[in-house]
Amino acid sequence: MKVVNNFSWMIGGPQGTGIESSANLFAQACASAGLWVFGKREYHSNIKGKHSYFQVRVFDKPINSHVDDVHLLATFEDSTARLHAHEVVKGGALIYDPTKIMLDDLNLKSGVITLPIDFNTVLRHVAEVTGEDYGKLAIMKNVIAVAASMALLRMDISEMEETLNRLFTGKKARLIPTNMAAVKKAYEAVEALPQEIHNQFLYHLTPNKKMAKRLLINGASATAMGKLKAGCRYQTYYPISPATDESNFLESHPESGIAVVQCEDEIAAIDMALGAATTGVRASTATSGPGFALMQEGMGWGGMNEVPIVVFNYQRGGPSTGLPTRHEQGDLMFSAFGGHGEYPKLVMAPADIDDHFHVAFESFNYADKFQTPVMILNDKLLTHSLQTIPPFQESGLVIDRGRLATPEELEAAITEGKGFPRFRPDAKTVMSPRPYPGQEGSPYWMTGDEHDDYGHITENPEIRIKMHEKRLSKYKLMLEQIPQDKQFTLKGEKDADVTLVCWGSTSGLLLDAVEPLKEKGIKVNILNYRLLHPLPIATEKILKSAKKLILVESNWGTQLGHLIRMTTGVFIPNQVVKYTGRPMSLNEIVDAVEKLMKKEVKPEVDPLTGMTIEKVVLTYGL
Amino acid sequence: MASKLQTPLTVAAYKSDVHNDWCPGCGDFGILQAIQQSFAELALPPWESMVFAGIGCSGKVFNYMASHGVHTLHGRVLPFAVGAKLANPNLEVIAVGGDGDGYGIGAGHFVHAGRRNVDMAYIVMTNEVYGLTKGQASPTLGRGQQTKSLPLPNTNDAIQPLALALSAGYTWIGRSYAFDGKHLKEMIKKAIQHKGMALLDVLQPCPTFNDLHTTEWFNKKVKGEGENVMVPRIFNVNDQGYDGAVKDPTNADEVNEKKSKAFEMANYVGERNPVGVFYEINLPTYVERMQAQVPMLKQYAPALMPYQDASHLPTTDLSKVYDEYLF
Ligand SMILES: Cc1ncc(C[n+]2csc(CCOP(=O)(O)OP(=O)(O)O)c2C)c(N)n1
Ligand code: SF4
Ligand SMILES: [Mg+2]
Numbered sequence: 051m052k053v054v055n056n057f058s059w060m061i062g063g064p065q066g067t068g069i070e071s072s073a074n075l076f077a078q079a080c081a082s083a084g085l086w087v088f089g090k091r092e093y094h095s096n097i098k099g100k101h102s103y104f105q106v107r108v109f110d111k112p113i114n115s116h117v118d119d120v121h122l123l124a125t126f127e128d129s130t131a132r133l134h135a136h137e138v139v140k141g142g143a144l145i146y147d148p149t150k151i152m153l154d155d156l157n158l159k160s161g162v163i164t165l166p167i168d169f170n171t172v173l174r175h176v177a178e179v180t181g182e183d184y185g186k187l188a189i190m191k192n193v194i195a196v197a198a199s200m201a202l203l204r205m206d207i208s209e210m211e212e213t214l215n216r217l218f219t220g221k222k223a224r225l226i227p228t229n230m231a232a233v234k235k236a237y238e239a240v241e242a243l244p245q246e247i248h249n250q251f252l253y254h255l256t257p258n259k260k261m262a263k264r265l266l267i268n269g270a271s272a273t274a275m276g277k278l279k280a281g282c283r284y285q286t287y288y289p290i291s292p293a294t295d296e297s298n299f300l301e302s303h304p305e306s307g308i309a310v311v312q313c314e315d316e317i318a319a320i321d322m323a324l325g326a327a328t329t330g331v332r333a334s335t336a337t338s339g340p341g342f343a344l345m346q347e348g349m350g351w352g353g354m355n356e357v358p359i360v361v362f363n364y365q366r367g368g369p370s371t372g373l374p375t376r377h378e379q380g381d382l383m384f385s386a387f388g389g390h391g392e393y394p395k396l397v398m399a400p401a402d403i404d405d406h407f408h409v410a411f412e413s414f415n416y417a418d419k420f421q422t423p424v425m426i427l428n429d430k431l432l433t434h435s436l437q438t439i440p441p442f443q444e445s446g447l448v449i450d451r452g453r454l455a456t457p458e459e460l461e462a463a464i465t466e467g468k469g470f471p472r473f474r475p476d477a478k479t480v481m482s483p484r485p486y487p488g489q490e491g492s493p494y495w496m497t498g499d500e501h502d503d504y505g506h507i508t509e510n511p512e513i514r515i516k517m518h519e520k521r522l523s524k525y526k527l528m529l530e531q532i533p534q535d536k537q538f539t540l541k542g543e544k545d546a547d548v549t550l551v552c553w554g555s556t557s558g559l560l561l562d563a564v565e566p567l568k569e570k571g572i573k574v575n576i577l578n579y580r581l582l583h584p585l586p587i588a589t590e591k592i593l594k595s596a597k598k599l600i601l602v603e604s605n606w607g608t609q610l611g612h613l614i615r616m617t618t619g620v621f622i623p624n625q626v627v628k629y630t631g632r633p634m635s636l637n638e639i640v641d642a643v644e645k646l647m648k649k650e651v652k653p654e655v656d657p658l659t660g661m662t663i664e665k666v667v668l669t670y671g672l
Numbered sequence: 673m674a675s676k677l678q679t680p681l682t683v684a685a686y687k688s689d690v691h692n693d694w695c696p697g698c699g700d701f702g703i704l705q706a707i708q709q710s711f712a713e714l715a716l717p718p719w720e721s722m723v724f725a726g727i728g729c730s731g732k733v734f735n736y737m738a739s740h741g742v743h744t745l746h747g748r749v750l751p752f753a754v755g756a757k758l759a760n761p762n763l764e765v766i767a768v769g770g771d772g773d774g775y776g777i778g779a780g781h782f783v784h785a786g787r788r789n790v791d792m793a794y795i796v797m798t799n800e801v802y803g804l805t806k807g808q809a810s811p812t813l814g815r816g817q818q819t820k821s822l823p824l825p826n827t828n829d830a831i832q833p834l835a836l837a838l839s840a841g842y843t844w845i846g847r848s849y850a851f852d853g854k855h856l857k858e859m860i861k862k863a864i865q866h867k868g869m870a871l872l873d874v875l876q877p878c879p880t881f882n883d884l885h886t887t888e889w890f891n892k893k894v895k896g897e898g899e900n901v902m903v904p905r906i907f908n909v910n911d912q913g914y915d916g917a918v919k920d921p922t923n924a925d926e927v928n929e930k931k932s933k934a935f936e937m938a939n940y941v942g943e944r945n946p947v948g949v950f951y952e953i954n955l956p957t958y959v960e961r962m963q964a965q966v967p968m969l970k971q972y973a974p975a976l977m978p979y980q981d982a983s984h985l986p987t988t989d990l991s992k993v994y995d996e997y998l999f
Contacts, residue, residue, distance in 0.1 A: 081999035263998045275993060279986050281979030284759050303993060307968035307977050309758060314784035318751040321744065325724070325755025328742065329763065331975040333755070351745055411986075441994060449980040469688070469738070486975070487740050487756075487763055492719045495688075495735055497743035498727075506690050506735060507743075 053121075055085055055110040057203070057253045060120045060137070061195055062103030062130030065096055072192035073104030077266060077436050079200060079213040080108050084261030089436035090116045090633065092672070095291065095374040101129055103672075106436075108255060114402055114437065114558025115636045118670055121253050122202065124195035126169050131156055133672055138162045141252050145198050163250050167198055167239055176231045190232050197236035202248075203255040207237050265439050269406040269432035270295035273362060275442070276410025277334060278306050281449060282360075284326040284333040285310045286319040291374050292433045293336045293364035316341035320348035320361065327357050328496065330486035332414050336362040339381055340371060346389045349423045353393025353521065355496045355505075356473070356482065358417035358424075358452070362410075365429040367631040376631025377430040379554050382609040385425045386583035394524040396420060397583035399427040401539065401557035403437045409580070411447055412536065418452035419531065420524045421481055427582070429604070431555045431633040453481040460491035470494040474503035475520045480527060482520075525584045537586040542575030543568065548647060549596035551622060553579040553610050556602050559634055566640045572647055579610060590618040600624040600646055604633065607658065615659075624651075625665040632671030642666040674720035674764035683712045688738045694729060697887065699850030699876030703797055704733055706856040707768070711739065714861060716764050724753035726769025726778065729803035729878075733768050747777030750785045750794065754958075757792050760975040761959045766864065771798040772810040775833050779811070782833075785869055786840025788958040793863035793870045796833065797850070799878035800885060807881030820883045833873050834938035834950055838931060843868035845916075845934065845951040849906050850876040851887060855947065862949065868957055875906075875945060894943040903944070909937060910948040918953040927953065 059076060063069045070091065077089045086109045093102035105116050120137040123130070123144050128151040131144065138144055140161035146153075148166040158164070169191045177184035200210055210233050218225045265272075274296050277285070285308060287297035301310040313319040319335045326333040337345065342363045352359045367373025368380045385397045396416055400409040409426055417424040453476060463470040463485075470485050472494035485492035495505030500517060502508050529537075539557075542550075542564045550560045557578040567574050577592055579585065593599060593614065601611045601622040606629045608622075615621045626642040628634050645651055651664040686708040694700050711721065718739040725734035727746035734741035744752040753767040774782050774796045785794070800813040807821030811831050818825040837845050844866040848859040856874065863870035877887045889905075896903035909916075916934050918927055934951035963969045968977065981987050 078999060265994065265997045266999050267997045271997070275990055278993075279988050279990060281977075281986060281988065283974040283977050283979065284755075286755070304966040305968070305992075306988065307966060307972065307974070309962055309966065309969060309974045311758065313751070314780050317748065318781055318784070321748045321751035322755035322758075325742075325744075325752035325757075326759035326974070327755075328722075328740075328752075329756050329760040329975040331759040331973075331977075332979075333759065347745055348748070438999070441998070444986075447986055449984045449986055487722055488720050488760065490717075490719050493738060493740050495741040495743070497734065498745060499743065505741070506688075507732075 051252065052254055053252050054254045054256050055108060057108045057255060058105065058117050058119055058121050059108070059124065059199060060103055060105045060122070060134060061124040061192065062101065062134060063125070063127055063192065064099050064129065065093055065102045066098035068189050068192045069102050069104055072196045073106055074436070075193065075213060075217065076196045076199065077106050078217065079205065079209050080106070080255065081264065081266040081438050082213060083205065083209050083255065084258030085255060086110065086112050086438045087266070087436065088113045088116060090431070091434045092632065093375050101133060103130065103134065110258070112438070113562055115562040116633070118635045118637050122199055124199050126191040126195050141250070143202060143251050145195055163247055165198065165202065165240070165243065165247070167194065167236070169194055172232065172235045172239065175235050176228060180228050180231050182228050187228070190229065193229055193232050194236045197233040198240050201237040201240035202251055203253060205255050205257070207233065209257065263441070265441055266436060267403060267439065268434055268436050269400070269403050269428055270434070271299050272403050272406035273410045273428060274299040276407040278303070278308065279407070279444070279447065280332060280411045280414040282332040282334050282414060283308050284323065284331045286313050286322045286335045287337065288313050288316045288319050288341055290338045290341050292366055292430045293338045293341070293362065295433065296336045296362065296364070316344040317348065320345040324348055324352050324357050324359055327359050328487065334360040334362065336364065338364045338366050339368045342381065342384070349395070350389040350391060350393055351498045352423040353389070353395060354498050356421040356521065358414070358421055360413045360417050360424045360426060362426045362428060364433050365427055373631035375430070377604060377633045378629060378631060379427070379429055379556070379604040379609070381427060382553070382582060382605070383612065385427060386613065392518070392522060394420065394422045394522055394528070395583060396422065396424045396528055396581070397427060398424070398581055399554040399579070400432070401554070401578050401580060403432055403435070404439045404442065405580070406432065407442045415450040416528070416532065419450055420528055421452060421484065422521070422524055427554060429555050453479055453483055455483040455485035455489065455492070459483050460485060460489055463491040469504045471503040472505055473501060473517065475516070480520060480523055529584055529586065532581060534586070534588060537581040538589055539578050539580065540575055540592060541578070543573040545573065546575035546597065547573045548598040548600055548643070549575050549577050549592065550600050550602055550643070551577045551593070551610065551614070552602045553582055556604060556634065559636060559639060560602060562636050563639050563643065566636070567643060570640070570644055572643065574643065582610070582613065585613050585617040587617055590620065593618055593620040598624065600626060600643060602626045602639065604628050621659070621661055623661060623663045625663055626668065627665065628668035630669055630671060634668055635670060638668045638670055642668060674716050674762065677715040677717050680715040681712055681718070683708050686711045686718060686738050688736055688741070690735045692736055694732070695880045697877070697879040698729065699799065699878065700730055700733070700797060702850035702853060702856065703795065703874055703876065704736055706853055706860050707733065707795070708737065709857045710860040710864060713857070714864060720762065721764040722756055724749050724756065724765065724767045726773030727804070728770035728773050730768060730770040730797040731773065747773050748781065749773060750778060750781040753792060754785060754788065754790050757790050758959060758962070758974070760973045761791065762973060764864070765792045767792060767794040769796060770803065770810070771796055771800065771812045771833070772802045775811040775831055783836070783840045786837055786842045789841060789843055789868045789955055791867055791869070791957045791959065793860065793866070793872060795860065795863070795872045795874060797876040798833070798873050799876040799882055801878055801881045803878050803881060817884060820881050832938050834871070835935055837871045838934055838938060838951055842871045843953045843955050844870035844949070846871070846949045847873045847875065847947045849890060849945070849947055850874055851890070852906065852947070855908065859949070866952065868955060890945070905943065906945045906947055908948045909946045909950070914948065916949055916951040921953050921955055
C-alpha cells in the first residue's frame with residue numbers, strides 16, 4: 051500500500067561536505083510543496099571529516115519530532131551507509147555509491163530496496179554538459195543524493211528547480227545551471243530504474259499546493275526575530291555552540307539597527323549588556339553552558355541593581371565542555387539557583403519553535419516589568435531543528451517597559467537635590483521608578499553592595515531587610531502578574547489516563563505522541579512548564595488530580611521533577627529520561643510511556659531522594 | 673559626548689553628600705577632586721554623565737560623584753562602561769578603578785578595550801597594592817619589593833600598563849600623579865576630550881599599605897645629571913620637549929616612530945617617574961566603525977532607537993525577514 055506524505059529521510063556524510071545545505075534543500079523543496087517538515091541535525095564538535103547526519107521527517111500535518119525509522123537513506127560515501135543502513139525499514143530504500151561500498155558489508159534489513167548511483171560518473175557527465183572543472187564538482191554529490199531521493203519519491207523535477215532558483219540568488223545564481231544539470235542526471239538515473247523497483251518503493255510525496263505559506267525555520271532564527279520584534283537593539287556574545295547562530299542572525303540583519311558586539315569572553319558579554327541596559331536600551335546576550343557559568347557574577351549584579359536583562363542559554367550536553375554540539379536539558383537547576391546570594395530570577399523555556407519567537411518577545415517585557423534578569427533556556431534540539439510552522443502571530447504583542455520614572459518624579463528629584471530615589475519601593479507596584487541617564491534629574495547610583503533608595507552603599511540591617519525583601523518579593527509578583535497560559539499549558543486528551551510532565555523542546559514531541567498513544571489505548575495529556583522559576587504553584591491542582599504522572603526530561607536528574615517536588619510537594623516516580631546528547635524520538639517516547647503504563651519497568655531507589663522510582667532511560671541514536 | 677551646560681556648575685555640584693571613608697592621606701582624594709574639577713570645567717551635565725567604577729578603595733569614586741555613579745564588579749568596569757557608551761554615545765562615560773582591578777583581574781578587558789577604541793577615558797589608580805583587601809601585591813608592584821602587608825617579598829614582575837596599552841591599541845596614553853592636582857586635572861580633561869579610548873594611569877600613594885612609595889617618597893628630589901644636581905622625582909615628559917602625538921595617522925613611519933618612543937618611555941627604569949601624554953593618535957572610534965556597518969546607528973543610538981508606537985505596539989517590521997523563510 052502506498053504511503054503518502056508520511057516519510058522519514060536521512061542524509062549523512064563527513065562534516066564539511068554539504069550535508070546541512072543538502073538537507074536544507076530537501077526540506078525547502080518539501081516545504082514549498084506544501085508539506086510539513088521537521089528536520090533534526092546531528093553533528094560532531096569538528097569542522098571537517100567527522101560523521102554528521104540530518105534527518106527530515108515529512109508529514110501532512112504539523113509535526114514537532116523525528117522518528118527513528120528511516121524510509122530513505124541517501125548516502126554518497128561509505129561511512130553513512132555503514133552507520134545508518136540498519137535503520138532503513140522494510141520497504142524503504144538506500145541510495146549508495148557502488149564504487150564506494152559493497153552491499154554485503156551493510157547490515158541491511160531484508161526488503162530494503164537498494165539504488166546504486168555511481169556519483170563520479172554523474173559528476174563527469176555534469177562537467178561535460180556544463181564545461182565546469184570535474185575536480186571541483188565533488189561538493190555536488192549531496193545535491194545528486196537529494197535529487198535522486200526526490201525522483202524516487204515522485205516529486206516533480208520542477209519542485210527542485212524552483213527551490214534551487216530560490217536558494218541561489220545574486221552572485222550564487224551562476225551555480226544554478228550546474229546544479230540543475232546534476233539534478234537532471236540524477237532524475238534520469240532514477241527514472242531509468244526498472245519499474246519493479248519503483249513499484250516496491252511505497253513512499254510518495256504529493257505536493258499540496260493549496261497550503262498557505264508557512265515559515266521553515268529553526269529555533270535560533272525564531273528567537274532572533276522575537277528579539278528584534280521586542281525592540282532589542284543591543285546584543286553581546288562570545289562564540290559558542292549552539293548559541294552563536296542567534297547572534298549571527300542578528301548581525302546579518304544590520305537593517306534592523308541592532309548593535310551586535312562580539313566580546314572577549316562571556317564575562318564581558320554579560321557585563322557589557324548590563325552596562326548597555328542601564329542606559330535604557332533593551333539588551334541581551336546569548337550563550338551556552340560554559341559561558342552561562344561565567345556570567346553568574348554579572349547576573350547577580352543585575353539582580354542586585356534591578357537591571358532588566360535577558361540571557362539566552364542554549365543548552366548543550368554538559369558538564370564542562372561536555373557534548374558541545376549535542377542536546378541536553380541539563381541547566382535548569384543551575385539557572386534557577388545559580389549565582390551567590392539570593393536575588394529574583396525568572397527562568398523560562400520555549401515549548402516549540404513558534405514559542406521561541408514568543409518567549410523571546412515576552413522575556414524583555416518581563417525583564418522590564420520585574421526589573422531583574424530573565425533567563426531563557428533554549429536547547430540544542432530546537433535551536434538547530436528546521437520546522438515548518440504557521441507565521442508568527444503578531445497581533446496581541448504589546449511592549450511593556452515596566453515602571454519608568456515619571457516627569458513629576460524627575461522634577462521632584464531635581465528639587466530635592468539628593469539624586470533620584472531609583473530603589474525606593476513604590477507603595478503600589480513594589481517596583482521602583484527607573485529613570486534613563488540623559489534625563490534631567492536622573493542621576494542615581496548603582497552598586498552590587500547593599501544600598502539605600504538612592505543607591506548609596508549601606509550595611510544598615512533595617513535597610514538591608516527592606517531592600518532584600520523588596521527584591522525577592524518579585525517572585526510573588528511574577529506568579530501573580532504573568533498570565534497563567536504563559537506560565538504553563540495543559541494540552542492533549544480530556545480525561546487522560548496519564549499526564550506527561552515536561553518543559554522545553556520535549557513538549558512538542560509529547561504532543562506528537564498523543565495520537566500514537568491513543569491508538570495504543572492510552573489517553574494522555576501534557577503539562578508543559580513554560581515558566582520554570584518561580585515554578586507555577588497553580589499547577590499543584592493539576593498534578594494532584596492527575597490519574598498518573600510521568601516526567602519526561604532530557605537529563606539524568608529529573609531537574610524539573612525536583613523543582614516540582616520543592617514547590618508543590620508532588621513527587622513523580624514515573625520518569626523517562628535521556629542523556630546521550632541525542633533527543634528523544636517519537637517512537638522511543640511512545641514505547642517508554644507504554645512500558646510505564648503496563649508496569650513493565652523495574653522499580654529502583656533514586657539516590658538523590660531515596661524514593662522508589664520507575665525510570666526509563668532512553669539511549670537510541672548515533 | 674555629552675552636551676555642554678550653558679551655565680557651568682560649580683565643583684560642588686559634582687560632589688555627592690555621601691560620607692567619604694578613604695584613609696586620611698589617601699591619593700584617591702586627589703584623584704576624586706581632579707575628576708570633579710574636570711567635569712565642572714568641561715561643563716558636563718551630571719545627568720548625562722556616567723562614572724563607572726571597579727571594586728576596590730578606588731571604586732568608591734562612583735558614590736562620591738553627583739553624576740550617575742555605577743559600582744560594577746571587580747575587574748569588570750570596562751565592559752560595563754563600554755556597554756553604556758555604545759548603547760548611548762550621547763552620554764559622557766568614564767571608567768575608573770584600581771590597578772588590581774584593571775591590570776590584574778580585569779587585564780583581559782583592559783587589552784580588548786584598546787582594540788575597540790571606544791570614545792571614553794579610563795582612569796586607573798595605581799597604588800601597587802590591593803587596598804581594599806588589605807594590601808596584597810597588585811600587578812604594578814615590582815619583583816622583590818615588600819610592602820607592609822606582604823609576608824614575603826613580591827615574587828612577580830610588575831607589568832608596564834602603558835606599554836601594554838600601547839600594544840593593545842589605546843589611542844591616548846598618559847600618566848599623572850594623584851597629588852599634582854593641576855597636572856592631573858588637565859590630564860583628565862585631555863583624556864575625556866580625546867576622541868577614542870584613553871588610558872590615564874595615576875600614581876597614587878596608599879599611606880596605609882604602601883610604605884615603599886609614599887607621598888614623601890614621591891616628593892623627594894633625586895639625583896639628576898651632573899654633580900650635586902637634585903631634581904624632582906616626578907617629571908613631566910611633555911615639558912621636556914617630548915611629543916607623543918601622531919600628526920598623520922596614515923603615515924606608518926610616523927606612527928611607528930611615535931610608538932617606539934612611547935614604548936621606551938613607558939618602560940622607563942630609573943629613579944624618576946615620568947608623567948604626561950605618552951602617545952596620542954586619532955583613529956576611527958568603535959561607534960564610527962559600527963555606524964559604517966549598521967547605518968541606522970548614525971541616526972539613532974541603540975538606546976534611543978524607536979521600536980514602539982504610542983500605544984506600545986511594536987513597530988519593527990519583520991515582513992522582509994519573514995519572506996526569506998516563508999514557503
Ligand atoms: C571576583 C572578586 N574577587 C575578589 C574580590 C575582593 N576584592 C575586592 S577589592 C580587591 C582588590 C582591589 O585592588 P585594586 O583594584 O588595586 O583597588 P584599590 O583597593 O587598591 O584601590 C579584591 C581582590 C572581589 N570583590 N571580587
Ligand atoms: S587602604 Fe590605601 S588605597 Fe585604600 S583608602 Fe586607605 S590609603 Fe587609600
Ligand atoms: Mg590598587
